[in-house]
Amino acid sequence: MEHTSLLERILRGIALALVVIFFMFPIVWILMMSFQTNETILRIPPQLVFEPTLANYTALITGKLMTAAGTLDIAFMRNLWNSVFLSVTSVAVALLLGVPAAYAFARHKFRGSEDIAFTLLSFRFAPALLVLLPLTLYFQKLGLANTYIGLIWVYQLICLPLILWIVRGYFEDIPADIEYAYRIAGHSWFATFRKIALPLAGPGIAAAGLLAFIFAWNNFVFALVLASADKQPVTVGALAFITSSGIQYGQISAAIVLSITPTLALALYAQRYLVEGLSLGAVKG
Amino acid sequence: MASLELRNIVKRYKSQTVLDNLSLTVADGETLVLFGPSGAGKTVLLRLVAGVIDPDEGKILIGGEDMTDVDAEFRGVGMAFQNFALFPHMTAFDNIATPLQAKHSSQGTIKAGVESVGKLLKIGHVLSHKPRALSNGQKQRTALARALVGSPPLLLLDDPLRNVDAKLRFEMRLELPRLLADRGATVVYVTQDYKEAMALGDRIAVMSQGVVKQLGTPEQIYREPANVEIARLFGDPTINLLDVKPSRDAKGVYVGLSNVQVHLAGAHEAAVGRDCVIGLRPEALAFVDEGTSGAIPVTVEAETPLNEKIVTLVRTVRGREILVSRPSGIPGQSEGRAHIAVDSKSALLFDRASGERIGSKNVVNLRSGEAA
Amino acid sequence: MTAATIQRNRPSGFRISKRVLPYLLSLPALLVCIGILIPFLTSVVYSFQRYRLSQPWARQFNWGDNYISFFTDPKFWNTLEISLLYAGITVVLELLLGLGIAMLLQKRSTLNNFISIMLLMPLMTAPALAALMWKLMTNPGFGVLSYLASLIGLQDFRWASSPSTALLTVVLVDIWVYTPFIMILLLAGLRSLPTQPFEAAALDGVPRSFVFFRITLPMLTPYILTATLFRLLDSIQQFDIIYAMTQGGPGDTLTVFQVEAYLNFFQSTNVGRSAALMIILWAITYFLSNIFIKNWLRLRERARGHA
């Protein structure tokens, strides 16, 4: 593995460059559009040269949007805040519920454990559309309609199975002996969970948490149906720039850039965990 | 203090019975070696004692106290794992300190305890390293140190020398008995290496397929193995096994080997007329001059020096291959025709069908619960 | 000595807590999700009804009629075929691509780590918005991709608007959005593989293809299965990208389950039919994931060996 030929290194470099171009080109293009107005975005053929403007970002941040049909008030920053709040709390709750459950499934082969684990997963493949109408009806009766708590609850459908199943795999990859050793050394199961299992599965938990965060962030059907305008996430908010007087591509691009930023910051911050894999290293195997 | 008693332990995994109604007693301060091939249930037994898995039936008593339902952390045992099971995110020092931390010892006590055991095991200089940075030998010593540091009355060592190189294994084999004796702890030691078993064990329990086939001192196991299988497991080079049908004449019981009547010393009456296997340890055979009584003519095929011994492969006139071993100093024959003789006192006779030894005296049949 | 088997005493109180522990750990998660079970069952009931919101007076149980009508409906079979095809193509391509990228980035270095995080950005873009942007980029006039395609001779490439390339185009967007998901999971998996087998193989001069198929792939299988399972569940339920790009067209080219069910629910307000479609989709995913999980468990067991 270490002794790679020059040719191979070049081929790998080319392959990686192609990958980066394919995945990053649209992102770069969106970033460029976010500094333009429709006037320069909609040119035939599209051109690279343009005079950058901060108007889109100004509009989003100040909440005033100038369009063909006058000035519109927009609640983008409010949407952004809702997204942050909903995603963070949903993932936090899902971690709180999912990690112990994942640990139970990984470490204790108890009666019905596989069935329970599968049931939890099966919520993931109940299409949102299937439960929406009854859910709306019941939420209304329970007083959960149009509440953050109700939304966070429903968001568990997105976050919990993901966290449960990914983290479970990581827990199972920790050799049981390591935990046994800690128990035998005189520590309780909880201390073992906290001091051994959690740190060792840390990268897996971080990765699952981030993925759950992204999926929660990208969802909008639940909030759309179950909550009023002041609780809508940025995914719904960004659609506001598809106006009857035209699609404001510049603003949508800026909205995408702004909505990626928090997640990207989170990912860069947790980078070390995300791409490390299990921290067992040489001990494993 | 910390005797260990297992009563009628049964452990199943799905349909497979891993431990089958097993009972065993280890006296306080005794070192018991669990010996057997992999899959015999040794490791499972150790984990049952440690309390990290539960038996389906039976009781576990430590120091006379029923510990069957007690969680691992309250059993007060120390354990070293075959694969070391070090905590990869902690330094060697922290690894070793975990049993002391569990007792809420003061920082000073912990430091002193870890450093002293570290010094004892010659890993004082790597205590600040994480397992990733340790050599295999250092890992093994760290794992051992972690088991020893709390001075547990009962020590469980699961083949701790399995994953270290030959040199280190040799050193440790010499070092460990003293170390364990100094601690005065009751030890249950699992190994697949018969030399380790012989070197370390006050007694050896030979396990196979979830039951103890034989329990005895190393001497007993070697001299009077309960069956062919045990006889084959102990001894290097392996015991020679030849099909025979003992007969009797005026001089006593004899067997025919290459048309030579070899008379056996000892009580072998029961074997007369039965299809048997005779077990001849290579060191119980010796080259003799032609014409010696009971001398068997053979052809020397090959000669191999093995440590302090020389092993010779010979072939009888009937074409059966036999290993003969002699201490290096003793002259032998390295080629051509030769004659060997049997030390008639150490010959072992086994029933060919069941493999059980015939004429056993001291062998204990543990399955029926009879102790020696 | 007597050898009577001593039956274990009944578990003491202390023991019970140990027994119950795993249930205690998993129950909260289950309880939170169980709330969803009630609406789910309600929808099952709907699926057995003739239930159009616009004809409330005609609402009644028609039992299996919604389902039976599918069997004779060529549109339904088209939906089934397209959904499976779409899921199959996207999952296979994303898996291959994701695995390839993960292997390119396997070596730990600051640059590789940075690239792997950057590659997550498509995943961070909401699929509906991503599709909107792709729609712009593939516009024949303003679209940069159409322009680039014309430079390499594809003057008249119709992207999502032609029945022959629509599937290809939405698959492309799906790949762009979701390959990073598989990539990041597999990268984490690759990097947590033990090093000894690879070092040993390298020392022995074992061919690389052999190492890949006999060591890397088997050890990575649990990660591959997890990633594939989640991707499959999402892919067979794809809605955002397809609806935003083509609304299921052109013609009936891309009328996958969720698009059909969405139109049935929100436009036709035919709740009964929509629910029946969703239940069938649910049954398919249930079946598929069951297979996956059985294999997952088996392979995990094998990968880890027995204690």
Add this chain to the structure above:
Amino acid sequence: MHEKEKDLIDAFLRGQVDRRGLIKGLGAMGLAASTAGTLLNFGQTRALAADFDWQAHKGKTIKLLLNKHPYADAMIANLDNFKQLTGMNVVYDVFPEDVYFDKVTAALSASSPEYDAFMTGAYMTWTYGPAGWITDLNEWIKDPAKTNPKYAWDDFLPGVRKSCAWNGQPGGVLGSDDAKQWCIPWGFEQNNITYNKGMFDKVGVSVPGNMDEMVATAAKLTKDVGGGVYGIGVRGSRSWATIHPGFLSAYANFDQKDLNVSADGKLSAAMSTAESKAFHKQWVQMIQESGPKDWSTYTWYQVGTDLGAGASAMIYDADILGYFMNGGDNKMAGKLAFAAFKANPAAKAPTPNIWIWSLSMSNFSKDKDATWYFMQWASGPEHALFGATKMDFVNPVRQSVWNDQMFRDKLNKSYPGYVEMFDVSAPGASIKFTPQPLFFDLTTEWAATLQKMVAKEVPVDEGLDKLAESINGQLKEAGLG
């Protein structure tokens, strides 16, 4: 404050000063036109209060569900006047158009009492009405105790007003005597031609006067304008929205219908006639020759964007789409012109199908009387005039607004041909669909069939026969055929 100004406004309201005089006068007093507008409305608000007890629901709060649209913006801009007039509070949720109707359906299907009134299209009421989600507004319109005498229900354009009324019978005639008023029209769109005058001049073509000319003109434009510009923009996505604008307007001009209604009220597909097939062929040919390359993904937005950015030479779509594209930061702002379109050479006048943004009252509203107060204000003559003159409230649904010279001047100034186009086509403007609950199923399938025809996956004749067959099956299945 502003005593002088108020006097002037009151004079205007008494008819002593005309509107121009008023604005001029106010301008002389140093007021910006927009402030003047608000003040004017304030004055009108006070005037309204004179004859009707606007304060009957003082202190109550109602909640609206609104689409992100210039109509909603205009209403919100004027909302303080309503609050002042009635002492009521109004809160609202605005959702993007892309997801707006999903939100409405979700809220109403769950019988949510959250929203009292909401914006809707007339087609949607064909679902909402029978579903029992909305209220027949005749109860309030016809009750003098609840409706301001100056509300002037007759002021609404009759075709538009009737298009919002349906008796609930599948196939029933819109605006029949027994019809229920499911919604109040707010603003509406006629489908006509908006074209790029510069491109027309460059190529030397004039505005097409019928379908044949349109096909030819579009082809010539595609060929001769250059720069990738194509001749005609129409919608093509797999949606009801592809059928209802230009397509149905032209289709109806040939006296073709979507459905036949038999004497006993049974419905059957009507699009497999020879005339219909001929028209479809022409339409399909036009798109193939001179439509956008990726027509099958075209919605309102793409049709508009292309026109505004100069990628298309004309559109046959909503007039207000052209109106929007003639303003803002669009490249072609100020360069577009408007014309009514009569597809059938034999027809007397254009027959545009229309889209009507309207206001409906939720059946789950907890205080319908109070809600009606808002609705009649929002659809009343004063707000209509405010929206039309001060905001982008085109096309207003009240004749009085269209008669307002200031409004006509404003349009004529920047939107050449708009008023004329409106005047020509308004008399024939109404919903050309047959109201029935399968509206969306039918139109979506129709659009999908059109896509197949344009992609040459199915010949026009065969496609229409299949479509008719499929629709007949669905109608039967739903108990309508």
